[in-house]
Amino acid sequence: MGDSGGVWGVPDARLPAAYAATGRRAVRVTLVAAAGFYPFRYGFDRPVAATYALFTVVALGGLSRIPGTGRQRAAFMARLLPVCWALVAVGTCLSVRTWSAVLGMLVVGFTLAFSAVGGPRPAGAAPGLHLLYILPSFPPYDPGSLGDRLLGTTTGVALFVAAEALLFPEPAPLSYRERAARAALVAERCAERLAAAPGALAGPDLRAAQGASQALRSLSVPEAERPAGPGVRERALTHTGLALRTLLGRLAQLPSGRGDGTAADVTAVLRAVAGLAAATAACLRAGTSPAPRQEELIAARARLSAVSEGPPAVDAGAGADAGVRLPPAVLRCHAAVLEVADAALATGAAADLAVRGRHPSVRLPPGRFWYATIRAPMLWWHRALGHAGRRSVFFQNAVRMALALTAVRFVAGVDTLPHGFWAMLATLTLTRTTLGETWSTIRLALAGTLAGALVSAGVLILVGADTAVYAVLLPVWMLCAFTVGPVRGVGWAQGLFTVLVALVFAQLAQPTWRLAEVRMLDVLVGSAIGAVFGVLAWPRGAHDELRRAAAELLRRAAEIVVATSASVAGGATPAAPRGVPGHRSLQRAVVLAESAYAQVQSEPAPLGGRGRGAEPRAVDWQATLIAGHHTLWGSARLLEPPLTALSPAAAESARLLGERVAGRMLLVSAALDPGGDTPATTGPLIDPDLAGSTAEPPGAPRRYYATVAWLNSLMTDLTRIAHGTAPHTPNENAPTQQAEPAAGRRAPGTATPP
Template sequence: MTLVAGGCFYLFRYGFDRPVAAIYALFTVVALGGLSRIPGTGRQQAAVILRLLPVCWVLVTVGTYLSVRTWTAAVGMLVVGFTLAFSAVGGPRLAGAAPGLQLLYILPSFPPYDPGSLGDRLIGTTTGAVLFVAAEALLFREPAPLPYRERAARTALNAEHCATRLAAPPYALTDTDVRAARAAGQALRPLNVPEAERPAGPGVRDRALTHTGLAIRTLLSRLAQLPAGPGAGPAARQETAPDATAGPVREAELGVTAVLRAVAALAAATAACLRAGDSPSAEQEALAAARERLSEASAGTAATRAHGSLPPGGTMCAPGLPPAVLRRHAAVLEIADAALAMGAAADLAVRGRHATVELPVGHFWYARSPDPVLWWHRMHGHAGRRSVFFQNAVRMALALTAARLVAGVDTLPHGFWATLATLTLTRTTLGATWSTIRLALAGTLAGALVSAGILILAGSGTAVYAVLLPLLMLFAFTVGPVKGMGWAQGLFTVTVALVFAQLAQPTWRLAEVRILDVLVGSAIGAVFGVLAWPRGAHDEMRRAGAELLRRAAEIVVATSASVAGGAASPAPSGVPGRRSLQRAVILAESAYAQLQSEPPALGGRGRRAGPPHVVDWQETLITGHHALWGSARMLEPPLAELSPAAAESAGTLGERVAGRMLLVSAALDPGEDTPATSVPLIDPALAAFSAEPPGAPRRYYATVAWLGSLMTDLRRIAHADHTPEAGPGGADGR
């Protein structure tokens, strides 16, 4: 930043005698390199800035022409401020670039109001941006972090290892295998992935890569929880294979082994796809065929089933298979479903719309949608007051507009600094805003005193300022980000004074104006911090988590009732309440992402609102995903009518799980007088469902397995003490 900003400033100021181009070149570097927080290495940041260069031109041009009148500049500030802040829905790179882009509109919105100087402004902006891109790409190159695709490939290979161990004697994982699976799942958690590598964009490939990571983590979790096979030990053999049923059990276990081997092969092919682009279509088809054979054997139906409907006289359950075997079959079929989703998502992430793997119905609705439609879906999903992206955009747009109006109506000297202070000091919570303002004011006051002293001592000696500026720039750009807001504001105040002292007759009153502007901008930021969602994502996270669990409870009741009645849905999109739960998951995910960047919320009289990890918010999100995927699976053909006892049991279990969801939801809702720390711990005994009805089909056991996994999720939501081995995501490291 020092090399480019200082070099551009001196080149235009003293080499070409173009002070306007000098100012715009310098502040373009400050905007893109200092104010922006684009994640990633220098080369990654350079690629983002290069793509945004046309946007920079548009912002400088629009700001120049709208600045001639206060009301047009204010309206432009409102529209541009909201648009740039709301662009954060496109992922962390756009979110990081937004503050710098805001500055490139703010800069030409203030005097001198001279559209005739647009050429110099664009020349300075372009030169600063291009040279900064070159410097980011070529100087001080950092090692690239591990890409998300490689992380997912390594985790898929771990899933292959687990599936291979489960498909061979002794048909069980060792403690070492389980710990390795947990660690592999942790590697794909968002908190453990560098922000620049997280697939957070609205496009097909980013969505599919996110789906790949979720499917792999689900697959690992299901493999680690798979019930022991017949060869796992004497107790298991006695439970699952009594003498009277030894033959059918052994035959059924061959189907389980075939599925697990196919899962292992698909996991290896998925890793190869993520690394080299090889299609896993052959392994995907092999697993789908093995899954179908096991499903038919478990249901006791003939292989000649047409479109999922039973032939006349077909049996409804597998004869001679004890409940333990059917439970194992249900768990293995869930493993196969997760593996099929993993393979399809990986192929879609690598090949985009040219993917060759047949996609499971309903899971990949975005696969054939053009990018503008996907962007519309993303923006529409956040176009509401419950979205933290929408809240941040409204807060920032109103604050910047107010600052521009105050600067224009009251002819505030150097009103640009007031608006810049509003941009840099406004935070998503009132507490963080006030803390930042205090530090900024203290730093600005100290910087103003130092600036006044330099200006008084040096007087009109421009050469002194020219010599001091690069040294101070290097110090400011190095120390400021490390020491915090107070140091950054103080050093920047001195830097600005030395810059403007080389453009006009210097006076110590420049430091006085700087203090006044920062004070005005801080006051505006504080006012809007009080008026517009002052608690940031804290309340929204609780509200979104509560809403997610309420919607999930509705789906659980509807799905268990459909299973009990023998009904099916033609597609996952037909599940009642699915769209509502999808939107609840989207809003909860955005609130969770912002919550990670905010300081812990404070309760009354400055007390913290409880231990930081009492509520596992990521487990809340996983509960929503499990409810979505599981409900679709339960309502897929083949159909199996339940006996009255089995139907009553399935309906009762669904209502019980839904009731527990509503209990946790009520404790999370900020509208209640219940603190977040009182989320009820679900008694593990509640997950021990009632005695299994005799002769129940495999579909019953699949439903029970799904409801049991949801109960496990609910217990982990309120699991305050996470062991280092389990991590923040719960015992299985999800």
Template sequence: MALAAAIGFYLFRYGLDSPVAATYALFGAVALGGLSRIPGTGRQRAASMLRVLPVCWVLVVVGTCLSVRTWSAVAGMLAVGFALAFSAVAGPRPAGVAPGLQLLYILPSFPPYDPGSLDERLLGATTGLVLLMATEALVFPEPSPTPYRERAARAARTAADCARALTVPPYALKAQDRSAAEEAGRGLRSLMVPEAERPAGPGVRVRALAHTGLAVRTLLHRLAWLTAPPGAQEREVAAVLHTVADLATATAECLRAGTSPVGPYTQLSSARAALSALSAGTSAPQAAPRSGFTPTVLRRHAAVLEIADAALAMGAAADRAVHGRHAEVEVTPERFWYATVPAPVLWWHRLRGHAGRRSVFFQNAVRIALALTAARLVAGLDTLPHGFWAMLATLSLTRTTLEATRHTIRLALTGTLAGALLTAATLTLVGTHTNVYAVLLPLWMLFAFTVGPVRGVGWAQGLFTVLVALVFAQLAPSTWQLAEVRMLDVLIGSTIGAVFGLLAWPRGAHDEMRRAAAELLRTAAEVVVATTSSVAGGAATIVPTAAPGRRSLHHALVLAESAYAQFQSEPTTLTGAGRGYPASVDWQATLIAGQHTLWGSERLVAPPATVLPAAAARTAEALGERMAGRMLLVSAALDPGGDTPPTPVPRIDPVHPEFGAEPVGAPRRYYAVIEWLESLAADLTRISRGASPRAAADTGADARSGAGASQKHD
């Protein structure tokens, strides 16, 4: 940053005698290099900057054209501010670059209102950004992290080894194999993957890559906890496990070399169908099931078929992650709904899903857009000198919660005051000797850009106060009063940020996390009831009762996951203690419960449908209703907007005698439902016990909760 900003500034200020271009070169580098938080290595950040360079040009042009009138500048600030902040829904890179783009729009929105200097502004901004890209890519290069595709390929290889180990006595994984499977699955968790490598965009390939990672994790969990058979392993079970290993190997090759896994996928589909027919006692889908297998064997058949489902999802998703819409593996349109949808529709789907007041992305965009608009209005009506600084303070100091904003402002004002005093002393002593400022500026840049991010917002504001004084003292004669103006601007900007932090969702994601989790569990309860009713009723009710609820659950998951992501970054002082809220809730376990509900429902209602005997149907429906009731109890305790005061989360016991019910003649499909409901009970137990997020994620690999650890992501 120091190299790019200094070279650009001195090139135009003293080499080409263009103060306008010099200003834009410096602040262009500061915008995307300092204010933005673009994830990745230097080369990855440079690539991200190159992609948004045309956007930077548009922002400078629009800001220049709208700055002639205060009303147009204010209206533009509202629209552009919201759009840039809301772009965070597209993933970590757009979210990281958005603050810098805001600054590039704010800069031309202030005096001098000179559209005739647009060419100098564009030239300066472009030069500063190009210099920043060059320094990011070439100075102190960093090693590239392991791509997500390679991580998924390695995990698929581990899954192949585990599946092969299950085909030989004792037909269960050893402790070290189980540990390797859990470690490989843990390596695909978002918290373990660098932000720049996370598949988080709305496109087909990115969605499919995220789907691949989730399916691999599910497969590893199921393989790790598959129990040994009571006797010799059936030939059909061994065939499924062999073909699972083959498909996992082919998936790894697909992710690395681009070879479609269509052959092993077809073989596993056939092997799975054979085992399903064996478990049902017939090859005809609608025939009555056979009761010759013991419940233990049927439970194991259900577990092996779930392994096959996870492997099939993994192979199909990997094919789409590599080949996009040209993938060769044929899939059902519901699970891979995004596979044939045009890219603009996928983007619209993502934006529409978050265009509501329950989305934290929407809340953040509204908050910052209104704050910046108010700051621009105040600066325009009062002709605030250097009003740009006031808007910069609003942009850089406003946080997602009032508590965080207040704490940040206190530190920032303290640092700014110290920086203003140092600035006043420097300007008084040096006077108009610009050569002194020219010598000090690059040294101070290096010091400020190094120490500021390390020491915190107070140091950053104080050091930046001195930096801008050294810059503006070289552009025009300056006195100690420049420090006074800087202090006034930061005070006004931070006050505006605090006001809107108070008015617009002051608790950030803390209340929203509770609302989203409560809504997620309410929707999951509806899906549980609809799914168990569909399975109990057979093919006649299988499609119309479950699909709409799963779509609602999918949307609830998207909102809950975004709220959780913001919740993780906010201060822990507002956990709800003292307001009647549960002080310790494992929110990630809530998300896992929603994921397990969605994935398990899709799996259980997939054809062919087996009609359950009357006793098994009654038991399955009763268990589904009881599980839904437990979900609603937890939901009511979490909801901050309910009719009753918040209460402690009730403790849910994962071991219930009814899960051991074995109705006479119950087929494998019945035991698949029981396994699913048991996994949901385990998820609810972790919520009520308030385990740590890491513990929740890691224990999600147990025998039953691992049966649904994947999800259909937005």
């Protein structure tokens, strides 16, 4: 399972760093757990408060995987304290009857697992919060002890927040805002070079643009720094990154052919783009408003757009100043420069919105920032509603986890399963998103638990009722368990944790060797129930869902491409809000595809290798997502009023090109769909040369060339999807060459074994 000479997928060269990271975490957990457990247990003789203080620390420090630095985690956990109180109180009140405890587990289990839609921090905290509800759901059913339970929970949270903030401080990684600011400065330099010297960018500038674009990709950004939340600022910061990648790519692909009469207008736009890029960086770093530079670019863009509206020239050497028409090469350049300006305007507006929230200082382009004036509760509702369906991976994970935990609670309540808490803990930590991974995890966990049970039984028999020995062994064993377990894998983690819980409960009640037997039985029951629901509920995880979501995205995109091309050809603005019909459907398809892609990166290959549901190696999933974004943005830009009617030849050409691109989208969609019969890797699915598919019509205005430029970019994306390779021209869509992460094979909102 691991690399040669490594342990559980961790190469030898990385073992010291892995042990150092888990060791720091283990020291924090051990110190805080001891500081909460021993005073309550032996100083104040309050075993209930001691139990909750210790298991609160285990929940937040062992089960939860909240990304970020210590101070970031501390701030987030401090905000979770009211949630912890509510979970302990509700679990205590509902536990007195089996039916209420079962219904509570169903509702709370789903809600906590589904909270992963809020971003990586809620997803990382969900397993620990599950544990805080599970703990009071089992004997003793004593609502009268709620005060001690809340006291222990509060103590554990407070001490762990202090430890995370003060012990072993970590250097803060580069924030996403700073990454975006640096990318904006790269865009400024590129725009200045293009304004000063007509022609394409040189090699160093292209490499700088590609590097800045890659730095904004999710795989290059630490999980805690990704703007994944549903709020206005997080959404706007995500939009900033997408717009910057588009801007850098458009600058890298900018053609020559300005024409003598319009060179000044093109240069003015590029200089305004450079100024706005610099203002965007200043806005992200210092909070200054980019409004003046935004207005300057809007004015320059309007002048160039007005110059470009005329039909092509008969005399290719004539310029605009001579009162004659512009040649097609100049119009193609103008269309590309106007797309650069559009990306720069979107970047500045998104950055200002990310800094100022619902009170931006710049004019927002219509349609792109629908969330700008919506309050936070409604944005959370939008995010939840977008995933409230069986095709959402977050929804699947929540249903799977809630049903499994509910089944265990029902079995424990009906059959009076001894220490049923451990069975639910096993379900929480061992359930995975694919059948193959669940079975592999359970086998290792059972082997580790058996070994741990044997060690526990031996210790309990040898030591007997001498609690002083258990008190001395507990912190030492806890330090070892939380250091070694996460690195060595689930088998070691379960074995070490089995001994750990035996040492804890031996100090709370009369110890007996049968405690180890009960632990083994509970793990077997919990893992079996988790495996059953892993088989019944989406046993292939996100692999099939990613293919299905990508296929649906391309189908929706094809509809918009056809409708947009027809609207441009006819010169009529659609009556539907924000573009053409289906715009909202494509937005939701993009969201679902992004969530499936995020999860599939943490899953192993499906069972059976390259079977019907296997992920084709040649597919570039990132290009699929980018194609969806390009379709949305390009459609909105092309349909901005007023729309000028094209000549019959130009209209027919635009309509034909749109249908051709839509047809290629549908072909690739059918190849990706797991229910289809077309293999995604047999032969070229598309011809990347769109320009040569139709004759260039005479008399076409600038809007025709803008449409062709948009359709060409979509064809480039489709080429990457089908072949899994990037073109040689560096741009914002070039796929990363780094390997997908091999660790962390768990669903958002599920736990890593402690």
